[in-house]
Amino acid sequence: MPLRFNILLTGLIFNTICGFAQEEPAGPTxxxxxxxxxxxxxxxxxxxxIGASGTPQYDHQLFGSETWLDARYTNWGLDFGLRLDLYxxxxxxxxxxSFNRQGIGRWFIKKEGSKLGFEAGFxxxxxxxxxxxxxxxxxxxxxxxxxxxxxxxxxxxxxxxIRAFAGKQKKQFEEYESLIKGLALEGYVHGxxxxxxxxxxxxxxxxxxxxxxxxxxxxxxxxxxxxxDQFLPQYNTYAFTLFNTIQWADLNLYIExxxxxxxxxxxxxxxxxxxxxxxxxxxxxxxxxxxVFYGSVNYSQPGWGISVxxxxxxxxxxxTRPQEELNNGLIxxxxxxxxxxxxxxxxxxxxxxxxxxxxxxxxxxxxxxxxNWNLTLHHSRxxxxxxKKLYREILLESTWRKPDQFTLIAGIQHQHYxxxxxxxxxxxxxxxxxxxxxxxxxxxDDLHAIRIxxxxxxxxxxxxxxxxxxxxxxxxxxWVFTVSDMYNIKPVQGKKNNYYTxxxxxxxxVTRAGINLVRQRAGIVCTGGICRYEPAFNxxxxxxxxxx
Amino acid sequence: MRVSVYIFLLGILVQACEEVPVTxxxxxxxxxxxxxxxxLIEEYTGVRCQNCPAGAQLLEELKRIHxxxxxxxxxxxxxxxxxxxKENKLKLDNADGEELIRxxxxxxxxxxxxxxxxxxxxxxxxxxxxxxxxxxxxxEKKKIPSMGINLEIxxxxxxxxxxxxxxxxxxxxxxxxxxxxxxxLVENNIRDAQLGPAGVDTNYIHRHxxxxxxxxxxxxxxxxxxxxxxxxxxFNPDYAQDxxxxxxxxxxxxxxxxPGYEVLQVVEKRVK
Numbered sequence: 001m002p003l004r005f006n007i008l009l010t011g012l013i014f015n016t017i018c019g020f021a022q023e024e025p026a027g028p029t030x031x032x033x034x035x036x037x038x039x040x041x042x043x044x045x046x047x048x049x050i051g052a053s054g055t056p057q058y059d060h061q062l063f064g065s066e067t068w069l070d071a072r073y074t075n076w077g078l079d080f081g082l083r084l085d086l087y088x089x090x091x092x093x094x095x096x097x098s099f100n101r102q103g104i105g106r107w108f109i110k111k112e113g114s115k116l117g118f119e120a121g122f123x124x125x126x127x128x129x130x131x132x133x134x135x136x137x138x139x140x141x142x143x144x145x146x147x148x149x150x151x152x153x154x155x156x157x158x159x160x161x162i163r164a165f166a167g168k169q170k171k172q173f174e175e176y177e178s179l180i181k182g183l184a185l186e187g188y189v190h191g192x193x194x195x196x197x198x199x200x201x202x203x204x205x206x207x208x209x210x211x212x213x214x215x216x217x218x219x220x221x222x223x224x225x226x227x228x229d230q231f232l233p234q235y236n237t238y239a240f241t242l243f244n245t246i247q248w249a250d251l252n253l254y255i256e257x258x259x260x261x262x263x264x265x266x267x268x269x270x271x272x273x274x275x276x277x278x279x280x281x282x283x284x285x286x287x288x289x290x291x292v293f294y295g296s297v298n299y300s301q302p303g304w305g306i307s308v309x310x311x312x313x314x315x316x317x318x319x320t321r322p323q324e325e326l327n328n329g330l331i332x333x334x335x336x337x338x339x340x341x342x343x344x345x346x347x348x349x350x351x352x353x354x355x356x357x358x359x360x361x362x363x364x365x366x367x368x369x370x371x372n373w374n375l376t377l378h379h380s381r382x383x384x385x386x387x388k389k390l391y392r393e394i395l396l397e398s399t400w401r402k403p404d405q406f407t408l409i410a411g412i413q414h415q416h417y418x419x420x421x422x423x424x425x426x427x428x429x430x431x432x433x434x435x436x437x438x439x440x441x442x443x444x445d446d447l448h449a450i451r452i453x454x455x456x457x458x459x460x461x462x463x464x465x466x467x468x469x470x471x472x473x474x475x476x477x478x479w480v481f482t483v484s485d486m487y488n489i490k491p492v493q494g495k496k497n498n499y500y501t502x503x504x505x506x507x508x509x510v511t512r513a514g515i516n517l518v519r520q521r522a523g524i525v526c527t528g529g530i531c532r533y534e535p536a537f538n539x540x541x542x543x544x545x546x547x548x
Numbered sequence: 549m550r551v552s553v554y555i556f557l558l559g560i561l562v563q564a565c566e567e568v569p570v571t572x573x574x575x576x577x578x579x580x581x582x583x584x585x586x587x588l589i590e591e592y593t594g595v596r597c598q599n600c601p602a603g604a605q606l607l608e609e610l611k612r613i614h615x616x617x618x619x620x621x622x623x624x625x626x627x628x629x630x631x632x633x634k635e636n637k638l639k640l641d642n643a644d645g646e647e648l649i650r651x652x653x654x655x656x657x658x659x660x661x662x663x664x665x666x667x668x669x670x671x672x673x674x675x676x677x678x679x680x681x682x683x684x685x686x687x688e689k690k691k692i693p694s695m696g697i698n699l700e701i702x703x704x705x706x707x708x709x710x711x712x713x714x715x716x717x718x719x720x721x722x723x724x725x726x727x728x729x730x731x732x733l734v735e736n737n738i739r740d741a742q743l744g745p746a747g748v749d750t751n752y753i754h755r756h757x758x759x760x761x762x763x764x765x766x767x768x769x770x771x772x773x774x775x776x777x778x779x780x781x782x783f784n785p786d787y788a789q790d791x792x793x794x795x796x797x798x799x800x801x802x803x804x805x806x807p808g809y810e811v812l813q814v815v816e817k818r819v820k
Contacts (some may be wrong), residue, residue: 054627056653094673096627171673183817213669217683223572224613224682234567266679274609281745282602283679323680325608326656426598426745533656 031075041065047538056098064089079110117153122146127204128243130333131258160187176320177211200245205495214321231287237263252298260290265317290313317355345455349417357385374399392416409439434458465490480505510547583696587688588814594628603659620756622665633637634739664811695813712783718773728767
C-alpha cells in the first residue's frame with residue numbers, strides 16, 4: 001500500500017478516534033475479550049486413480065493446513081479486531097498449487113452506537129443484496145474480499161442512516177491497487193405500532209477507479225484487437241442501486257434494481273478476428289453498460305407458505321480490475337437463483353451465477369397437511385442470454401416428524417444442468433438427472449440417535465449414475481460417528497470408484513474437533529452462487545473450532 | 549426552486565465525471581542495431597485442454613505483433629496433458645515439463661502463461677490468464693535490456709546433434725545475485741491430436757513445443773561478469789530421432805535463480 005494512503009488513513013483514524021473519545025462518556029473499566037479459532041489440517045495421500053496427485057501437496061509436501069484466529073476486544077465504546085491467518089502448504093487459494101503465508105489477515109477498529117460511527121481497517125459490508133457492492137468472506141471457497149479502508153456511518157434518527165466508505169480490496173495479504181468508494185442511504189418507515197406495514201427503502205452508489213497499471217495493461221491488450229473490436233475504456237465505473245423491502249401483514253416483498261455505467265468485462269468465450277482474419281474464441285474484453293433486476297416475494301399463512309424470486313442480469317461483471325478471473329477481485333455479488341441443497345447428490349450439480357447474462361426465477365411452496373408433516377415443492381428456471389437453457393430444477397420433498405422418535409425426509413429432484421456454460425466444457429451435453437433420496441433419523445432416547453441418508457442419481461451424461469449412503473451415529477451432545485460412501489454405479493467414462501469417508505466429531509462446551517478419513521471426487525463446489533473447481537482429495541482431514 | 553437546484557447540482561456532478569479519454573498504445577518496435585529487450589512467455593498447455601487452441605491463437609497473434617521480441621515456449625504438462633486423448637500418437641509432455649510444474653506449481657486454469665517468470669504488481673501468482681498476456685508483454689518490452697544474447701547454431705543431422713554457441717554481453721552492471729543461462733530446444737509444426745471446442749482435432753498443428761532443457765531446468769550458473777564483458781557458453785545436445793531439424797528452434801534466456809527465476813533476457817534462433 002502506498003505510503004501516502006497509509007498516512008492519510010492513519011490520520012483519519014487518529015482524528016476520528018480522538019473525536020469519539022471526547023464525545024463518549026467514560027465506560028466501565030473492564031473490557032470484553034473473545035476469540036474464535038478455526039483450523040483445518042490435511043494429510044495428503046496420493047491416489048492417482050481418482051486424480052489426487054500431481055500437486056505439491058501429494059508429491060512432496062504431504063501436509064497442509066489453514067488456521068484463522070479471530071480476536072476481538074471491546075472497551076471504551078470501541079470494538080477492536082485482529083485476525084491471524086496461517087496458510088501452510090494450502091491449496092485453498094489455488095487448488096493446484098501450494099500457498100504459504102502467515103500474518104495479519106484482518107484488523108479493524110469500530111465505533112457504533114452514537115450519531116457518527118466509523119470502522120477502519122479491513123471492512124466487511126454490503127449494499128442492498130450485494131449487487132453493486134459486497135465485501136465478504138467465504139473461507140471454504142478461498143474468498144476474502146474485505147475492503148481495506150475506512151467507513152463512516154451517520155445515524156440521522158432512529159429510522160435513517162447513511163454510510164460512506166473508501167479503500168482498496170484485499171487480496172490475501174496484499175491489496176489491489178484500484179480504489180473503491182461507496183455511499184448508501186437506508187431507512188425504515190412503518191405505519192405505527194398497530195400497523196401491519198413497514199417499508200425499508202435504500203439507495204446505494206459505488207465507484208471503482210482503475211489503477212494505472214491495470215489501465216496500461218488493458219490498453220496494451222486492446223491495441224492488439226482489430227479496430228472493430230477496439231474501444232476506449234474509462235478509469236471510473238459507477239454503479240447505482242435502488243432497493244426496497246416492503247412488509248405488509250404476511251407478505252414480504254423485496255425489489256432491487258441496479259445499474260452500472262459502461263465498464264470493461266472479460267468475456268471468457270468472446271469471439272474476435274485476428275490480423276489474419278481468423279476467428280479467435282477466448283477471453284475478450286468487452287465494454288458494456290450493466291443492469292440487474294432482482295426481486296423476491298414471500299407470503300405465509302398457517303399451514304402453508306410460498307416464496308418467489310426472480311432476477312435478470314445483463315453484463316454485470318463488476319471487479320476491482322477487469323483482468324481478474326474466477327472468484328478474484330469481485331466487487332459485486334449477484335444472488336443465486338437455485339435451491340441451496342445440502343445432500344451430497346442433490347448438490348452435485350449447482351449453477352454458478354452468470355455475470356454476463358442470466359434471467360431466472362425460482363419458486364418454493366411449503367405446505368403442512370398435518371401437524372407432523374411438511375411438503376416442499378421447489379422449481380428453479382435459469383436461462384442465459386437469448387433464452388439459452390442453463391438450469392432447471394424440480395424438487396418435491398416430504399418431511400415427517402414424530403417428536404422424540406424419528407424424522408423421515410423423502411424426496412425426488414430432477415435437474416437439467418448446462419455443463420457447457422457452467423463448467424466451460426464446449427461439447428458437453430445437457431446433464432439430466434433424477435435423484436430420489438431418503439434421510440431417516442431415529443432417536444432412541446435423549447442421547448442416542450442414528451441417521452441414514454440414501455441417495456441415487458440417475459444420469460446418462462457427464463460422470464453417469466451415482467449412489468450414496470451415509471450412516472451417522474450420535475451420542476448427544478458430544479460424539480458423532482459418520483461413515484459414508486459415494487459410488488459411481490454406472491460411469492459414462494472412466495472407472496468405478498468408491499469415494500468414502502469415515503470420521504468422528506467431538507464437541508465439548510465451545511470446542512468442536514473432528515477427524516475424517518476422506519476419499520473425495522473432483523468437482524465444482526458452489527456456495528451462494530459462487531463456485532470453484534475443487535480437486536480430488538485423498539487423505540485425512542482434521543478440523544478444530546473453539547471459542548475463548 | 550429546490551428541484552432546479554438539485555438538477556443543477558446533478559448537472560455539475562455529471563460534468564465532473566467526464567474523463568480525458570485514454571489512447572490505445574501502439575507497437576513501440578524501433579529497428580536498431582543494438583540489443584532490444586525481448587520477452588519470454590512460457591505457456592502451460594495440454595492436449596486435453598479444450599481452451600488451449602484459443603490460447604495458442606492469442607499467442608500467435610502476439611507473435612505476429614512483436615516478432616522476434618517475443619519468444620514462446622509451450623510447456624505440455626499437468627492435468628490437461630495426461631492422460632492424452634485416445635487419438636494422440638505423440639507424447640508432447642516430458643520430464644522437464646513436470647519439473648517446471650514442481651518448481652512453479654500448476655496454474656489454476658489452462659491455458660496460463662508465465663511472462664518472464666515475473667509476478668507483476670497487483671498479481672499474486674506468476675501465472676496469467678490470456679486476458680493479461682498482451683499487456684504484460686508490452687510492459688516488459690519497454691524495459692532497458694540488461695543483457696545481450698547472441699546465438700550461433702550448427703547442426704549435424706547424421707549424428708543428430710546441435711552445436712549451440714551462446715554469447716552473453718553484460719549491458720549494465722549485473723546485480724550481485726547470481727545469474728543463470730537456460731537453453732531450451734523447442735519444436736514447431738508438430739501434427740497431433742488436440743481437444744478443442746469442436747472436439748478432438750487429429751490434425752492440429754502444435755507450435756513452440758518445449759522438447760528439452762539442454763542446460764537443465766534451473767539453468768547453468770553464469771560466472772560473474774563485468775560491464776560490457778562478453779562471455780561464450782557452448783552446448784552440444786543431441787536430439788530425438790522423431791524431432792524434425794527444420795522445425796527445431798533454440799531458445800536461450802538469462803534468469804535469476806531460486807526462488808523466482810525471473811527472466812532478464814531471451815532470444816531464439818531456428819536450428820536451420
